[in-house]
Structures are given as C-alpha cells and as structure tokens.
Amino acid sequence: MENKQSFGAFICQRRKELGMTQKEFAQKLFVTDSAVSKWERGLAYPDITLLQSICQVLDISEKELLSSSEDTEGRRSEQLARKYLRLARNYRLIQYILYGLTALTCFVCNLAVQHTLSWFWIVLASELTAASLTLLPALTPEGKRGLWSLGGFTGSLLLLLLICCLYTGGTWFPTAALGTLLGLSVVFLPFVLRRLPLPEAVQSQKFSLYLGGVTALLLLLLAVACLIQGQAWFFVAAASIIFGLGLVCGPIVLQKLPLRPPFAGRKPLLYLGAETMLLILLYAVCCLHGGGTWFGTAALWTLFGLSAVFLPFLRRELPLPSPCRNHKALLYFSFESLLLLGCLAFQGWERWFPMPGLLLALAGLALPWGWLGALRYLPLGRWFRAAVGFLWTGLWTWLFPWALDRIFLLNGWESNEPYTLRLPFDFTDWTDPVSLNANVMVLVILFFVLLGFGCVFCGILQMKQRNRPEFSEKL
Numbered sequence: 001m002e003n004k005q006s007f008g009a010f011i012c013q014r015r016k017e018l019g020m021t022q023k024e025f026a027q028k029l030f031v032t033d034s035a036v037s038k039w040e041r042g043l044a045y046p047d048i049t050l051l052q053s054i055c056q057v058l059d060i061s062e063k064e065l066l067s068s069s070e071d072t073e074g075r076r077s078e079q080l081a082r083k084y085l086r087l088a089r090n091y092r093l094i095q096y097i098l099y100g101l102t103a104l105t106c107f108v109c110n111l112a113v114q115h116t117l118s119w120f121w122i123v124l125a126s127e128l129t130a131a132s133l134t135l136l137p138a139l140t141p142e143g144k145r146g147l148w149s150l151g152g153f154t155g156s157l158l159l160l161l162l163i164c165c166l167y168t169g170g171t172w173f174p175t176a177a178l179g180t181l182l183g184l185s186v187v188f189l190p191f192v193l194r195r196l197p198l199p200e201a202v203q204s205q206k207f208s209l210y211l212g213g214v215t216a217l218l219l220l221l222l223a224v225a226c227l228i229q230g231q232a233w234f235f236v237a238a239a240s241i242i243f244g245l246g247l248v249c250g251p252i253v254l255q256k257l258p259l260r261p262p263f264a265g266r267k268p269l270l271y272l273g274a275e276t277m278l279l280i281l282l283y284a285v286c287c288l289h290g291g292g293t294w295f296g297t298a299a300l301w302t303l304f305g306l307s308a309v310f311l312p313f314l315r316r317e318l319p320l321p322s323p324c325r326n327h328k329a330l331l332y333f334s335f336e337s338l339l340l341l342g343c344l345a346f347q348g349w350e351r352w353f354p355m356p357g358l359l360l361a362l363a364g365l366a367l368p369w370g371w372l373g374a375l376r377y378l379p380l381g382r383w384f385r386a387a388v389g390f391l392w393t394g395l396w397t398w399l400f401p402w403a404l405d406r407i408f409l410l411n412g413w414e415s416n417e418p419y420t421l422r423l424p425f426d427f428t429d430w431t432d433p434v435s436l437n438a439n440v441m442v443l444v445i446l447f448f449v450l451l452g453f454g455c456v457f458c459g460i461l462q463m464k465q466r467n468r469p470e471f472s473e474k475l
Helices: 002-017 022-029 033-041 048-058 062-067 072-114 120-134 145-168 173-195 200-229 234-256 267-290 295-317 322-348 357-377 382-410 433-474
Strands: none
Touching: 002 033, 002 048, 022 033, 022 048, 048 062, 072 120, 120 145, 145 173, 173 200, 200 234, 234 267, 267 295, 295 322, 322 357, 357 382, 382 433
C-alpha cells in the first residue's frame, strides 16, 4: 500500500506541475476521472498498457514512473546530449556557411578579374585541407575519426600540391608528394597500423610493416628525385640506406619474424649473414658507379675481417656434422688461413704472390697454428700446454726475422744488415742500433721462455696437489 501511495503521490505532483486537472489527464489517457483518482490516492495501479502513455503525457521517463521519483542525473544527461547535438549541428552549419561563402566569393572574384578560373582551385584545395581537420571529424562516426581525418588531410594536401604545381608550371609535384607521404608515414603510420583490421598472422609484425612501408617510400622518393635530376646515384643511396637500416633495425625485425625451427635458433647468424651480403652489395654498387676495379679486393678482405672477429662467437650456431663439432677451432683456423691466402693471391697475383707473398704468409701463420696445436691437441695438462705455447712464441720470435731474410734473398732482395741466429746482444751497450735491436729481441725471447717455465712450474704444483689425496688414501 505504501508503494501505491508513493506512486499516486508522484503522479499527482507531476500532474499539478504541468497544470492539468484530473479530468484533463483522464481525457488524454482515455480513462475515467475515478480511475485517475484511485491512482493518485494509492488505491490501485494503472494498467501496464498505459505506462507509456502516462510517461508521454507527464513528460517523464519509465524509470522515473516506476521509481516514483525524478531522475535528475538522467534528465541532466539527456539535456547535455541534446545540447551537444545542437552545438554539433550548429558547428557544422557555421562551417558550411564559412567555407561556402569563401569559395563562392573567390569563385566570383576570379571570374570577374581574370575571366577564368585559375587561383580559385588553390583556394578550393586549401579549404578542403582545412575542412579535413575541422569539418570531416564532425561528419564521421566515433572510432574512425582519426583514420578518416588523416586520410582526408593527406588526400587534400596532395591535391593542393598538385594544383600549385600545375598553376606554377613546375615539375616538382612527385618529389613533394612522396616527401609529404614519407613525413606523414614516419609520424602517423604506427597509429594507423594500430587501427587497421590486420590479419592475425600480421598482428605481431607491425614494426616490420612500418619499417618496410617507410623504407619503400624513402627509396621511391630517392628514385624519383634521381630521375628528375637526370643522375645515376640512386642505387648507391638505396644500397646504403638498406644496409644502414638493416644494421640498426635488423635484430628487432628478426626477433619478431616467425622463423622455422632450423632457423629460429640461429638469428644472430642470419643477421650477420644478411648484413655481410648487403655490405658486399654496397661495395659492388659503389664500384660500378665509380668505374673502379677494387670490388673483389674489398669484398674478400671484408669477409676475412668479419669472419676473424665474429666467427668464434658463431661457431656454436653453425650446422656442422658430428665428426667436426670437436674440431671447431681447427676449422676456424683453416678457413681463416685459406681466406687470407685467397685475399693475398687475388690482390697481388703475379706481382708479389705466390713469391714472396705465400712464404711470408705461411711464416706469419706458423705462430697461431703453433698455439692451436699446443692448446687443443697436446695430451698434456692446461699449464703444460700453455708452457708449450709460450716457448713456441719465443722460438717463433727468434726464427721469424731469419725466415724473412731468407725469403727476401730468394727473391733477390738483399739487406744491409742481415739477421743472424746468433744475436749480437750486449746489455752494456744500448746506443748502437744493432746492439739495441739484439738486446730487445733477447729480452722478448727470454720473457716468453720465462713464462713457459713458469707455466711448467705451476703445472707441477697442480699435479702434486692432485696426487696428495690419492697417496693418503692408499696409505
């Protein structure tokens, strides 16, 4: 009964606020006065089919009628919504009037002064560019305003550039258009890719798509500029840009690419291989552009330098056969030695290779090969292998200058001061050049010999420490 009374009191209050009598209210609902009286006194509820009519007559919502109270927040929201729609409509109308009046005025002035339409098209394209930022967002549905505005602004701006180029009689439109697209894509393409409904397979490759799109626009801009200037520097610039972008962004792109299992664990190897190929391609393009013949030498020495630095770190990722996995150091030294000899042969063939270049290279390679044999293949402890390596270094330091003299003599080159195995050292004389060189050589050799004997001493101590527990257990 209490709910009926509150419901009736709310209807009565609302009816009186609108200045209606019970009879007028009943006539609008096509019911009797007594029925309205029963509602207001809380004796009965109206039929459910009359709820919508009661709301229309009393200018209230169904929520207010059922709750028997005014929905202040709801009314305020509706008022704000109506106000917003009215302001949006007026905003669009004002822009229609301003843009229309401006275009019409320029149209009449252009015809009246020049008797033709010339600069009017520039004004019209300028208005379209401005309207894409002010009017177009108000005409598109929410959620798509950013893409529509960006697309409209880009299209109208390109149209403005085209009209200005035609008006001035220039040929700069392709360069300006591509430059504009490149600048806009650099800034806005990440936001566009987030909004576009891309396939699931491409959802995780947005950075690659962004980088590929920007790179393609940049290369196209360079190609057009090169053609307009009538020059031939495009391939050099394109190869340089691709190499630079790959050097900086290649790891990120490889990290995102869904590679197959044989390649998924070898991304550093793929990155280094791709960059090496791009660098060699850059050499080839620069050599062809400059008309030189240095490509082969530069490519071989680049391969030698890169493999000497990075191949030790990439040995674990190389797909080697099982018998070769325990001899990676031997394979590395063999590859580097052959590549070095190939570089020397390619660069100095019939000038100083094979004689004396081959013998000089073999004499120099004797030092690292000696260390490889001592550290990797001698059946001794670590200290003893290191000792052999240091002793071999001292021996090589002593014999290498003598080998150089013999090689030079074979080619008819004689030295004023030939090197002898019996060094003429004199530690009391450091002024004579011959004695000074001999003294320094002897000190270097003694240094490596002492290092070798020091390693032998450490190896003997280590053997004694290992044998003591075993000896005590036997006792």
